Amino acid sequence: xxxxxxxxxxxVDRNRRRLTIGVVTATVLMSSGAMVIFPLLxxxxxxxxxxxxxxxxxxxxxxAASLAAELIVAPYADRGRARTMGVVGVLLMAxxxxxxxxxxxxxxxxxxxxxxxxxxxxxxxxxxxxxxRADPARAGESLxxxxxxxxxxxxxxxxxxxxxxxxxxxxxxxxxxxxxxLLGVIPVALAFRERAAATDQTxxxxxxxxxxxxxxxxxxxxxxxxxxxxxxxxRSPLVVGVLLLYGAVMVPTGAYDGIWPRFMADIGASExxxxxxxxxxxxxxxxxxxxxxxxxxxxxxxSAFVRGAVxxxxxxxxxxxxxxxxxxTGVGFVESTGQALAFIGAAAAMxxxxxxxxxxxxxxxxxxxxxxxxxxxxxxxxxxxEIGGPLALFGGTAIxxxxxxxxxxxxxxxxxxxxxxxxxxxxxxxxxPAEVEVDAHAEFSDERACAPSRA
Numbered sequence: 503x504x505x506x507x508x509x510x511x512x513x514v515d516r517n518r519r520r521l522t523i524g525v526v527t528a529t530v531l532m533s534s535g536a537m538v539i540f541p542l543l544x545x546x547x548x549x550x551x552x553x554x555x556x557x558x559x560x561x562x563x564x565x566a567a568s569l570a571a572e573l574i575v576a577p578y579a580d581r582g583r584a585r586t587m588g589v590v591g592v593l594l595m596a597x598x599x600x601x602x603x604x605x606x607x608x609x610x611x612x613x614x615x616x617x618x619x620x621x622x623x624x625x626x627x628x629x630x631x632x633x634x635r636a637d638p639a640r641a642g643e644s645l646x647x648x649x650x651x652x653x654x655x656x657x658x659x660x661x662x663x664x665x666x667x668x669x670x671x672x673x674x675x676x677x678x679x680x681x682x683x684l685l686g687v688i689p690v691a692l693a694f695r696e697r698a699a700a701t702d703q704t705x706x707x708x709x710x711x712x713x714x715x716x717x718x719x720x721x722x723x724x725x726x727x728x729x730x731x732x733x734x735x736x737r738s739p740l741v742v743g744v745l746l747l748y749g750a751v752m753v754p755t756g757a758y759d760g761i762w763p764r765f766m767a768d769i770g771a772s773e774x775x776x777x778x779x780x781x782x783x784x785x786x787x788x789x790x791x792x793x794x795x796x797x798x799x800x801x802x803x804x805s806a807f808v809r810g811a812v813x814x815x816x817x818x819x820x821x822x823x824x825x826x827x828x829x830x831t832g833v834g835f836v837e838s839t840g841q842a843l844a845f846i847g848a849a850a851a852m853x854x855x856x857x858x859x860x861x862x863x864x865x866x867x868x869x870x871x872x873x874x875x876x877x878x879x880x881x882x883x884x885x886x887x888e889i890g891g892p893l894a895l896f897g898g899t900a901i902x903x904x905x906x907x908x909x910x911x912x913x914x915x916x917x918x919x920x921x922x923x924x925x926x927x928x929x930x931x932x933x934x935p936a937e938v939e940v941d942a943h944a945e946f947s948d949e950r951a952c953a954p955s956r957a
Contacts, residue, residue: 517636518633518636518637518640518644520693521632521633521636521693521694521695522633522636522644522647523689523693524689524690524692524693524694525629525632525633525647525648525651525689525693525694526647526648526650526651527651527686527689528588528592528625528629528686528689528690528693529625529626529629529648529651529652529655530651530652530654530655530658531592531655531682531683531685531686532591532592532595532621532622532625532626532655532683532686533622533651533652533653533654533655533656533659534655534656534658534659534662534679534682534683535595535596535598535599535618535655535659535679535680535682535683536564536595536618536619536622536655536659537655537656537659537660537780538599538659538660538662538663538675538676538679539560539599539602539611539615539663539676540660540663540759540760540762540763540780541660541663541664541667541763541773541776541777541780542663542667542672542675542676543557543560543760543763543764544763544764544767544773545667545672545773546605546611546672549672550605550606550607550608550611552607552608552611553608553884554761554764554884554887554888555884555885555888556608556611556612556884557760557761557764557884558760558761558880558881558882558883558884558885558887559608559612559880559881559884560608560611560612560615560760561615561756561759561760561761561880561883562756562760562877562878562880562881563612563613563615563616563619564615564616564618564619564622565619565756565873565874565876565877565880566616566619566873566877567615567616567617567618567619567620567623568619568620568622568623568626568869568870568873569623569870569873569874569877570620570623571619571620571621571622571623571624571627572623572626572627572866572867572869572870572873573866573867573870575587575623575624575627575866576623576624576627576631576862576863576865576866576867576869576870577862577863577866578862579627579628579630579631579632579861579862579863579866580631580859580860580861580862580863583628584628584629584631584632584694584695584862585628585690585691585694585695587624587625587627587628588624588625588628588629588690588694589687589690589691589694590621590624591621591622591623591624591625591626591628592621592625592683592684592686592687592690593621593684593687594617594618594620594621594624595618595621595622595625595680595683595686596680596681596683596684597617597621597680598614598615598616598617598618598619598621599614599618599676599677599679599680599683600676600677600680601613601614601617602614602615602618602676603672603673603674603675603676603677603680604673605673623866623869623870623873625690626648626652626869627862627865627866627869628694628862629648629694630645630648630849630861630862630865630866630869631861631862631865631866632694633645633647633648634853634858634861634865635858635859635861638853638858638861639799640795640799641799641850641853641854641858641861642794642795642796642797642798642799642803642806642846642849642850642853642854643792643795643796643799644795645795645846645849645850645853646791646792646793646794646795646796646798646842646846646850647791647792647795649787649791649795649842649845649846649849650787650788650791650792650842653783653784653787653788653791653838653842654784654788656780656783656784657780657781657783657784657785657788658781659679659780660776660777660780660781661777661778661780661781662675663675663679663777664773664774664776664777664778664780665774665777667773668773668774733867735856735860735863735864735867736867738855738856738917739913739914739916739917739920740855740914740917741852741855741856741864741867742913743910743911743913743914743917744803744804744848744851744852744855744868744910744914745867745868745871745910746906746907746909746910746913747804747807747844747847747848747851747906747907747910747911748845748848748849748852748868748869748871748872749871749872749874749875749906749910750811750875750902750903750906750907750910751807751810751811751814751841751844751845751848751872751903752872752873752875752876752879753875753876753879753899753902753903753906754814754818754879754899754903755876755879756875756876756877756878756879756880756883757876757879757880757882757883757895757896757899758821758883758895758896758899759876759880760880760883760884761883761884761887761895762776762779763776764887765821765830765887765892765895766779766827766830768892769824769825769826769827769830769892770826770827771827771830771831775827775828775831776827778831779827779830779831779834782831782832782834782835782838783834783835783837783838784838785835785838786835786836786838786839786842787838787839787841787842790839790842790843791842791846794806794810794842794843794846794847795846795850797809797843797847798846798847798850798851799850802850802851802854803846803847803848803849803850803851803852803853803854804847804848804851804911804914805847806843806844806846806847806850807843807844807847807848807851808847808911809843809847810839810840810841810842810843810844810845810847811840811843811844811903811907812840813836813837813839813840813843814837814840814841814844814903815900815903815904815907816900817833817836817837817840818837818896818899818900818903819896819897819899819900820833820896821833821892821896822892822893822894822895822896822897823892823893824892848868849865849868852864852865852868853865875906879899879902883895886898
């Protein structure tokens with residue numbers, strides 16, 4: 503006879519599979535739309551007469567708008583608005599592509615990129631919150647699949663644009679991309695909903711898994727409506743440490759997402775090779791994302807992050823001395839593996855540090871900080887590249903990444919030490935076996951900087 507727990511587990515699994523299919527499909531379309539413009543930038547630069555510095559501002563506008571969405575709108579994903587947010591995100595992305603297709607000046611591209619960035623931030627906040635709550639014990643794996651879907655779009659969008667530019671105009675490509683993105687409304691409408699079984703498990707996980715979130719974030723009733731803002735989560739040093747790690751890995755994304763086509767063209771790459779470099783970069787990420795998520799669930803998110811950073815940082819610096827476009831493309835293929843471990847590890851670490859009932863706010867806050875660092879990097883990238891060339895851009899990026907990772911790991915280590923010192927006194931003061939058990943679950947392991955969400 504099947505137990506009640508077994509029936510609930512099956513219901514959660516069915517909901518997670520259904521939700522994952524919808525999220526993956528819609529995310530591929532959204533990220534394709536977000537990235538389709540980049541291989542077109544050299545042509546648009548010539549067509550509209552914009553400078554290389556303006557290209558950096560186009561990239562920065564998308565990051566800045568996504569940042570605003572993650573801070574302002576993301577908490578509403580914890581208040582029953584995830585489905586609406588998904589639909590609005592798709593519609594905004596489509597409108598942004600149409601606006602970019604009609605652009606006649608640099609500020610039109612900046613505005614279009616900002617609108618699309620806001621839509622993408624709203625969509626991702628809803629998608630990540632739903633995935634974490636669908637099964638908190640497998641949050642790393644689910645977020646890994648979300649990352650793989652995003653990188654699949656990063657691959658398909660630029661590849662299609664790079665091939666199409668040979669026989670049509672950038673405006674036509676952007677207009678057709680808008681039509682394709684609109685198809686994302688279908689999976690969002692069908693799949694973006696929370697089931698009762700998932701909600702029950704989320705409540706249990708939130709009650710038992712408030713690892714390191716002190717004050718209001720930890721003590722709040724998981725059934726009560728979450729706050730409208732996410733800044734209360736900053737009371738936790740664990741959250742601050744994870745923010746620094748995620749922000750560090752977002753610096754390269756901002757620094758050379760927009761400049762990459764210019765860099766590739768300067769070292770002799772054709773437009774189709776530039777498009778191919780985006781595709782090849784996405785392949786390893788998509789292949790290892792599921793494994794990276796399971797590793798983060800098993801060993802802890804920070805442990806997975808560190809493994810990725812060891813691969814990522816040297817490669818970022820290496821771009822500064824590469825003069826062959828084929829070598830740059832091949833190095834990007836290797837970089838993608840480090841990016842997968844680092845991105846998914848940081849996202850899983852945040853899911854493990856904050857109750858599942860606050861998944862939308864915490865993941866949104868994390869991405870918002872990452873987008874802040876990416877926005878600053880993107881805004882400076884064009885100027886730095888014009889003044890100092892590839893060595894200044896990529897070498898400087900690597901130094902910033904190292905400093906931020908070091909800071910994040912030190913904050914997490916201090917938080918772990920503080921928790922270890924407080925545990926004996928708290929146990930003696932309460933004398934409650936049940937409370938001691940929950941606190942032990944919340945501890946950090948010396949081997950896994952962040953405690954895993956399941957054994």
